Amino acid sequence: MTLKQIRYFIAIAELGSISAAAQAVFVSQSTLTLAIQQLEEELEVSLFSRSAKGMTLTHQGHQFLRQSHLIQSTVENAKRNLQEATHQESGQLVIGVTSLVAGYFLADLLTRFQLAYPRVKINVVEDERHYVEHLLVSGEIDVGVLILSNLSNRQALQTEVLVHSPYRLWLPARHPLLEHDSISLADVATEALIQLNVDEMEHSARTFWQRLNTPPNITMRTSSTEAVRSLVAAGLGLSVQPDMTYRPWSLEGDIIEARSLHDLNDTLDVGLAWRRGSQRPALVDAFLSVVRGGHGDSRR
Structure with missing residues (x-):
């Protein structure tokens, strides 16, 4: 099993087709197809159900996708820790989330951030979207992870889409x-x-x-x-x-x-939001960097 196979598997799982994934990772469709076939042979499971409409994850595929994200994050964090060994960030980061987003994104994001910045204390505030926005604008929380489709304070907030679902x-x-x-x-x-x-x-x-x-x-x-x-x-x-x-x-x-x-x-667009205009705290930059390492960068 190679890191390239893991990266190719994640691309196909997230995009739903060999052709779209091939464009995203800049390799040929035949290279992707062969890599996934070899991966399935090694794991001795079928990761995808294949049809004329595309590729969908099997039960085992869903399980392996979560592990693949952790593998990829661990490798990225290992590289980052080597590069930043002389600069260990510490402090507190306050993150605001809404309930639906918390259930599907929060654990993965926090796990990757804590691996990269183990000395940072994280506080999570969960509430409705309009109140999380209020806390962001007032500076009471540092960064929000929420549904961006219905934001009302767009002029006061800077946003970055993580997932177009x-x-x-x-x-x-x-x-x-x-x-x-x-x-x-x-x-x-x-x-x-x-x-x-x-x-x-x-x-x-x-x-x-x-x-x-x-x-x-x-x-x-x-x-x-x-x-x-x-x-x-x-x-x-x-x-x-x-x-x-x-x-x-x-x-x-x-x-x-x-x-x-x-x-x-x-x-449904899910992503990050932080206060516009003022200088961003260093820990917000650190959080954005870690999160971007595991998702496509779709700024707006």
Whole structure:
């Protein structure tokens, strides 16, 4: 197993296709294909399900993706520690997060930062987006990790997108829509729908449902992503959710299918925010550097 294979695997997992990953890591498609085949042979598992629409992670693939991020981060941190051996940062960094983001991004970001800066004390403040913004602008927290799509203080904050997460439709196994070659928002609007009502997700969803003349048939609302998974898997409704929250099984072990909607190209943007204008604290620069080492750099 090589670090290149790990890097290629992460690229394919995040982009969903050999062709897109080949462009991202600047190698040929045949090189990527061979590297993944060799990796699967060594691990003796299938990491991807392959179809004409692209590459999707298997259960084992999801498990290996988390380990791959840790491997990559450990190597980067080892290099950084050697380069910065004479300059050990210390102090306190206050990070603001919203609840949905905390569940999917926080542990990985904090693990990588603590490996690189073990002497820095981290305090985490979790609250709703508008209050995290208020704390950022007032200087009470140093950096925020939150959904950027609904920011209200854009002039006072500088932001950087870490993930553009596309929306997909969640369905239970054997649902009739799975037989369709293409699914649209109109196909879904009349189905019983489950809406995730956390981190202003309902507000985000409203922007794409408003394009239809027919309002969506939302029959349940919940602030729990796991509840959405269980309800969908049990056949009690469908749900349109950002791909970052998708897992192919519920807590009960039931299968959840996910399909793209051909007329929905919106994304949920997750990233960093910090106060604009004033000189950034050194620890904020350090945090940004570590986080950028594990994600694409999409500044705006």
